[in-house]
Amino acid sequence: MRVLVVEDEERLARTIAxxxxxxxxxxxLAHTGTDGLWWAAEDTFDVIVLDIMLPGLSGYEVLRRLRQRDVATPVLMLTAKDGDYEQxxxxxxxADDYLTKPFSFVVLIARLRALLRRRAPQQPAILTAGELTLDPARRLxxxxxxxxxxxxxxxxxxEFLLRHKGIALTKAEILRNVWDAHYAGPENVVEVYIGYLRKKIDAPxxxxxxxxxxxxxxxxxxxxxGDG
Structure with a gap:
């Protein structure tokens, strides 16, 4: 799952990330409204966490421009303000949801997963392959x-493999969606982790x-x- 976090308080942004x-x-991560708009419009994300009070462009303006460009990515607005008018x-x-600082990280995760479920209701709550099951919400x-x-x-x-069961995935696609967005190491790290998974979910x-x-x-x- 790829998420864009647009937050100018760098310490908070790193903590969230x-x-x-x-x-x-x-x-x-993006720390200005201008950078956040560029990332949201030029790249693909499953969900966006967007602060309202940002340098360059406010979160309101970023959101307005994204919707004008028909970018339909779910957006959770994050702000220190509290009040009915801001919401x-x-x-x-x-915006698809709204969370006021200070917030519980448990609530943030729950809200983001709820947005993802609403965006893709066709996705089953429990992912399966034979007798193997993965519960994303409970991390089981x-x-x-x-x-x-x-x-x-x-x-x-x-989780990424199960959500694309039966589909051939390149190493580049796996790195982009599972590893850090800035990962610049060798692609064979995918082979290593595929090996780890096989030892845990297949070999025994x-x-x-x-x-x-x-x-x-x-x-x-x-x-x-023989197929998905």
């Missing part, structure tokens, strides 16, 4: 009812759900079916 990354999100202005301009992975322990990166990788159960497609990348399938 770190927390989101631990929850499996890939985060892009009404944000919602009237096309199970095989035939037995709990599996994954690192945050492994969880993010498995005599299954093979992650296919290597030479010259392309990887594909997750329902074991025993």
């Amino acid at each position: 770190r927390g989101l990354e631990l929850e499996g999100f890939v985060v892009q 009404a202005d944000a919602l009237d301009l096309g 992975v199970r095989h035939a009812g037995a709990d599996l322990t994954l690192t945050p990166r492994e969880f993010g990788l498995l 159960f005599g299954r093979s759900s992650i296919e290597t497609l030479r010259g392309v990348g990887y594909r997750l399938i329902d074991p025993g079916t």
